Amino acid sequence: MSQSRELHSTVICLQAGKILMVRKEAPEWSLPGGKIDPGETQLEAACRELREETSLQLTDAQFLGHSVLPGEEHWLYRMNVAASMQPRPSHEIVECRWFSVAELSHVAVKPTNVELLRREGFLELR
Template identity: 35%
Template sequence: MSGGTLVRAAGAVVWRRSSGGGEVEVLLVHRPRHEDWSLPKGKLDPGESWEDAACREIEEETGVVGALGRELCGAAYTVAEGPKLVRYWLMSVVSDRSAERRPDDEVDEARWCVLDEARSLLDHDLDRVVLRSASLAW
Protein backbone atom coordinates (compact mmCIF):
# COMPACT_ATOMS: atom_id res chain seq x y z
CA MET A 1 0.00 0.00 0.00
CA SER A 2 1.36 3.39 -0.87
CA GLY A 3 0.25 7.01 -1.00
CA GLY A 4 -1.50 9.01 1.69
CA THR A 5 -1.23 8.78 5.44
CA LEU A 6 -1.82 5.40 7.02
CA VAL A 7 -5.30 5.19 8.53
CA ARG A 8 -5.10 3.07 11.69
CA ALA A 9 -8.20 1.35 13.06
CA ALA A 10 -8.95 -1.29 15.66
CA GLY A 11 -11.86 -3.61 16.22
CA ALA A 12 -12.94 -6.92 17.65
CA VAL A 13 -14.93 -10.05 17.13
CA VAL A 14 -17.23 -9.70 20.14
CA TRP A 15 -18.56 -13.09 21.18
CA ARG A 16 -20.74 -14.86 23.73
CA ARG A 17 -22.45 -18.21 24.17
CA SER A 18 -26.15 -18.25 23.36
CA SER A 19 -28.52 -18.69 26.27
CA GLY A 20 -28.05 -22.08 27.85
CA GLY A 21 -24.36 -22.13 26.92
CA GLY A 22 -25.02 -23.31 23.39
CA GLU A 23 -23.73 -21.88 20.15
CA VAL A 24 -21.24 -19.05 19.83
CA GLU A 25 -22.81 -15.75 18.82
CA VAL A 26 -20.93 -12.73 17.48
CA LEU A 27 -21.95 -9.09 17.40
CA LEU A 28 -22.18 -7.35 14.01
CA VAL A 29 -22.98 -3.73 13.24
CA HIS A 30 -24.92 -2.14 10.41
CA ARG A 31 -23.40 1.08 9.09
CA PRO A 32 -26.04 3.22 7.34
CA ARG A 33 -23.46 5.41 5.56
CA HIS A 34 -22.04 2.35 3.79
CA GLU A 35 -25.26 0.30 3.86
CA ASP A 36 -23.31 -2.73 5.05
CA TRP A 37 -22.91 -5.22 7.88
CA SER A 38 -19.44 -5.42 9.37
CA LEU A 39 -17.40 -6.20 12.43
CA PRO A 40 -17.28 -3.25 14.84
CA LYS A 41 -14.14 -1.14 14.45
CA GLY A 42 -12.96 2.44 14.29
CA LYS A 43 -10.06 4.80 13.89
CA LEU A 44 -7.51 5.39 16.62
CA ASP A 45 -7.51 8.78 18.33
CA PRO A 46 -4.14 10.59 18.45
CA GLY A 47 -1.90 8.96 21.05
CA GLU A 48 -4.35 6.11 21.68
CA SER A 49 -3.13 2.51 21.77
CA TRP A 50 -4.57 -0.07 19.40
CA GLU A 51 -6.08 -2.01 22.32
CA ASP A 52 -7.66 1.07 23.92
CA ALA A 53 -9.13 2.09 20.58
CA ALA A 54 -10.63 -1.37 20.06
CA CYS A 55 -12.31 -1.27 23.49
CA ARG A 56 -13.55 2.31 23.02
CA GLU A 57 -14.88 1.71 19.53
CA ILE A 58 -16.71 -1.48 20.51
CA GLU A 59 -18.40 0.28 23.42
CA GLU A 60 -19.32 3.33 21.30
CA GLU A 61 -20.65 1.30 18.37
CA THR A 62 -22.39 -1.51 20.25
CA GLY A 63 -22.89 -0.64 23.92
CA VAL A 64 -20.78 -3.65 24.92
CA VAL A 65 -17.93 -3.36 27.39
CA GLY A 66 -15.57 -6.22 26.77
CA ALA A 67 -12.27 -7.83 27.67
CA LEU A 68 -9.75 -8.27 24.88
CA GLY A 69 -8.42 -11.74 24.22
CA ARG A 70 -5.85 -12.79 21.69
CA GLU A 71 -5.13 -10.75 18.60
CA LEU A 72 -6.59 -12.09 15.36
CA CYS A 73 -5.52 -11.57 11.78
CA GLY A 74 -5.71 -7.99 10.60
CA ALA A 75 -6.90 -6.39 7.39
CA ALA A 76 -5.19 -3.95 5.05
CA TYR A 77 -6.89 -2.12 2.20
CA THR A 78 -7.13 1.32 0.61
CA VAL A 79 -9.75 3.95 1.44
CA ALA A 80 -10.20 7.51 0.10
CA GLU A 81 -7.75 8.88 2.72
CA GLY A 82 -5.06 6.36 1.76
CA PRO A 83 -3.92 2.95 3.01
CA LYS A 84 -5.82 1.53 5.99
CA LEU A 85 -4.69 -1.04 8.54
CA VAL A 86 -7.19 -2.62 10.92
CA ARG A 87 -6.11 -4.80 13.83
CA TYR A 88 -8.69 -7.11 15.45
CA TRP A 89 -8.92 -8.98 18.75
CA LEU A 90 -11.25 -11.53 20.23
CA MET A 91 -13.43 -9.83 22.84
CA SER A 92 -15.53 -11.48 25.52
CA VAL A 93 -18.46 -9.61 27.02
CA VAL A 94 -18.12 -7.99 30.44
CA SER A 95 -21.29 -5.87 30.23
CA ASP A 96 -23.86 -5.90 27.42
CA ARG A 97 -26.03 -2.84 26.86
CA SER A 98 -26.38 -3.37 23.10
CA ALA A 99 -30.18 -3.51 23.40
CA GLU A 100 -30.17 -0.03 25.01
CA ARG A 101 -27.90 1.65 22.46
CA ARG A 102 -29.65 4.25 20.33
CA PRO A 103 -29.10 4.22 16.57
CA ASP A 104 -26.94 7.02 15.14
CA ASP A 105 -25.33 8.04 11.83
CA GLU A 106 -22.41 5.68 12.38
CA VAL A 107 -24.22 2.50 13.52
CA ASP A 108 -27.96 2.10 13.28
CA GLU A 109 -28.15 -1.52 14.45
CA ALA A 110 -26.06 -4.02 16.39
CA ARG A 111 -27.11 -7.65 16.05
CA TRP A 112 -26.04 -10.88 17.80
CA CYS A 113 -25.74 -13.69 15.24
CA VAL A 114 -24.74 -17.34 15.27
CA LEU A 115 -21.68 -17.97 13.09
CA ASP A 116 -23.50 -19.17 9.96
CA GLU A 117 -25.80 -16.15 10.02
CA ALA A 118 -22.86 -13.80 10.63
CA ARG A 119 -20.92 -15.23 7.68
CA SER A 120 -23.87 -14.71 5.34
CA LEU A 121 -24.75 -11.26 6.73
CA LEU A 122 -21.24 -9.76 6.53
CA ASP A 123 -20.77 -7.73 3.36
CA HIS A 124 -16.98 -7.85 3.12
CA ASP A 125 -14.76 -10.85 2.47
CA LEU A 126 -12.04 -9.43 4.75
CA ASP A 127 -14.53 -9.48 7.66
CA ARG A 128 -15.30 -13.14 6.92
CA VAL A 129 -11.56 -13.92 7.01
CA VAL A 130 -11.28 -12.25 10.44
CA LEU A 131 -14.38 -14.10 11.65
CA ARG A 132 -12.86 -17.39 10.47
CA SER A 133 -9.65 -16.67 12.40
CA ALA A 134 -11.77 -16.02 15.50
CA SER A 135 -13.74 -19.25 15.04
CA LEU A 136 -10.49 -21.22 15.19
CA ALA A 137 -9.97 -19.89 18.74
CA TRP A 138 -13.18 -21.34 20.22
Protein backbone atom coordinates in the same frame (compact mmCIF):
# COMPACT_ATOMS: atom_id res chain seq x y z
CA MET B 1 7.26 6.20 2.88
CA SER B 2 3.77 7.61 3.40
CA GLN B 3 1.02 5.92 5.37
CA SER B 4 -1.28 4.42 2.75
CA ARG B 5 -3.34 2.12 4.97
CA GLU B 6 -6.09 3.06 7.41
CA LEU B 7 -5.30 1.88 10.95
CA HIS B 8 -8.17 0.15 12.75
CA SER B 9 -8.87 -1.54 16.06
CA THR B 10 -11.51 -4.26 15.72
CA VAL B 11 -13.27 -6.39 18.32
CA ILE B 12 -14.76 -9.87 17.84
CA CYS B 13 -17.45 -10.08 20.53
CA LEU B 14 -18.74 -13.58 21.28
CA GLN B 15 -21.84 -14.67 23.18
CA ALA B 16 -23.38 -18.16 23.22
CA GLY B 17 -21.53 -19.15 20.04
CA LYS B 18 -22.59 -16.04 18.13
CA ILE B 19 -20.61 -13.07 16.80
CA LEU B 20 -21.71 -9.47 17.34
CA MET B 21 -22.03 -7.44 14.16
CA VAL B 22 -23.01 -3.80 13.74
CA ARG B 23 -24.56 -1.90 10.87
CA LYS B 24 -24.54 1.74 9.91
CA GLU B 25 -27.13 3.14 7.47
CA ALA B 26 -25.61 0.95 4.73
CA PRO B 27 -26.83 -2.66 4.30
CA GLU B 28 -23.37 -4.08 5.05
CA TRP B 29 -22.58 -5.54 8.50
CA SER B 30 -19.21 -5.21 10.20
CA LEU B 31 -17.41 -6.09 13.39
CA PRO B 32 -17.36 -3.33 16.03
CA GLY B 33 -14.32 -1.12 15.69
CA GLY B 34 -12.90 1.71 13.72
CA LYS B 35 -10.04 4.03 12.96
CA ILE B 36 -7.36 4.69 15.54
CA ASP B 37 -7.21 8.39 16.44
CA PRO B 38 -3.85 10.22 16.55
CA GLY B 39 -2.19 9.72 19.94
CA GLU B 40 -4.45 6.78 20.80
CA THR B 41 -3.17 3.24 21.42
CA GLN B 42 -4.74 0.31 19.61
CA LEU B 43 -6.35 -0.89 22.86
CA GLU B 44 -7.70 2.59 23.65
CA ALA B 45 -9.22 2.76 20.17
CA ALA B 46 -10.83 -0.68 20.61
CA CYS B 47 -12.34 0.42 23.95
CA ARG B 48 -13.63 3.71 22.52
CA GLU B 49 -15.05 2.24 19.33
CA LEU B 50 -16.80 -0.64 21.10
CA ARG B 51 -18.36 1.76 23.62
CA GLU B 52 -19.37 4.27 20.91
CA GLU B 53 -20.93 1.66 18.65
CA THR B 54 -22.49 -0.83 21.08
CA SER B 55 -22.47 0.78 24.58
CA LEU B 56 -20.42 -2.27 25.76
CA GLN B 57 -17.28 -1.89 27.86
CA LEU B 58 -14.21 -3.77 26.63
CA THR B 59 -13.31 -6.16 29.44
CA ASP B 60 -10.94 -9.13 29.58
CA ALA B 61 -10.12 -8.66 25.91
CA GLN B 62 -7.66 -11.03 24.31
CA PHE B 63 -5.31 -9.53 21.72
CA LEU B 64 -5.46 -11.80 18.66
CA GLY B 65 -2.93 -10.05 16.50
CA HIS B 66 -2.19 -7.49 13.83
CA SER B 67 -3.51 -8.14 10.30
CA VAL B 68 -2.40 -6.24 7.24
CA LEU B 69 -4.99 -6.14 4.46
CA PRO B 70 -5.05 -4.15 1.23
CA GLY B 71 -5.73 -0.55 2.32
CA GLU B 72 -6.24 -1.38 6.03
CA GLU B 73 -4.38 -2.64 9.08
CA HIS B 74 -6.34 -4.14 11.98
CA TRP B 75 -5.35 -4.74 15.58
CA LEU B 76 -7.80 -7.48 16.46
CA TYR B 77 -9.23 -8.25 19.90
CA ARG B 78 -11.61 -10.95 21.12
CA MET B 79 -14.02 -10.54 24.02
CA ASN B 80 -16.57 -12.91 25.52
CA VAL B 81 -19.76 -11.04 26.40
CA ALA B 82 -21.86 -12.22 29.33
CA ALA B 83 -25.48 -13.12 28.53
CA SER B 84 -26.58 -10.35 30.91
CA MET B 85 -24.85 -7.74 28.72
CA GLN B 86 -26.82 -6.61 25.70
CA PRO B 87 -25.37 -4.26 23.09
CA ARG B 88 -27.28 -1.12 22.17
CA PRO B 89 -26.60 0.76 18.94
CA SER B 90 -25.25 4.25 19.48
CA HIS B 91 -23.19 6.89 17.73
CA GLU B 92 -23.40 6.16 13.98
CA ILE B 93 -24.64 2.57 14.39
CA VAL B 94 -28.30 1.83 13.61
CA GLU B 95 -28.36 -1.87 14.53
CA CYS B 96 -26.40 -4.40 16.62
CA ARG B 97 -27.13 -8.09 16.15
CA TRP B 98 -25.72 -11.47 17.14
CA PHE B 99 -25.10 -13.86 14.22
CA SER B 100 -24.20 -17.52 14.12
CA VAL B 101 -21.46 -18.39 11.62
CA ALA B 102 -24.14 -19.95 9.37
CA GLU B 103 -26.27 -16.78 9.49
CA LEU B 104 -23.30 -14.63 8.41
CA SER B 105 -23.27 -16.39 5.04
CA HIS B 106 -26.77 -15.01 4.34
CA VAL B 107 -26.07 -11.31 4.94
CA ALA B 108 -23.73 -8.73 3.41
CA VAL B 109 -20.56 -8.45 5.52
CA LYS B 110 -17.72 -5.99 4.91
CA PRO B 111 -15.13 -7.97 2.88
CA THR B 112 -12.22 -7.02 5.13
CA ASN B 113 -14.18 -8.33 8.13
CA VAL B 114 -14.90 -11.61 6.33
CA GLU B 115 -11.14 -11.95 5.81
CA LEU B 116 -10.41 -11.19 9.49
CA LEU B 117 -12.96 -13.81 10.60
CA ARG B 118 -11.43 -16.34 8.18
CA ARG B 119 -7.91 -15.65 9.43
CA GLU B 120 -9.07 -16.24 13.02
CA GLY B 121 -10.80 -19.51 12.12
CA PHE B 122 -14.40 -18.36 12.56
CA LEU B 123 -15.27 -18.71 8.85
CA GLU B 124 -14.08 -21.37 6.46
CA LEU B 125 -12.78 -20.64 2.98
CA ARG B 126 -15.35 -21.36 0.31
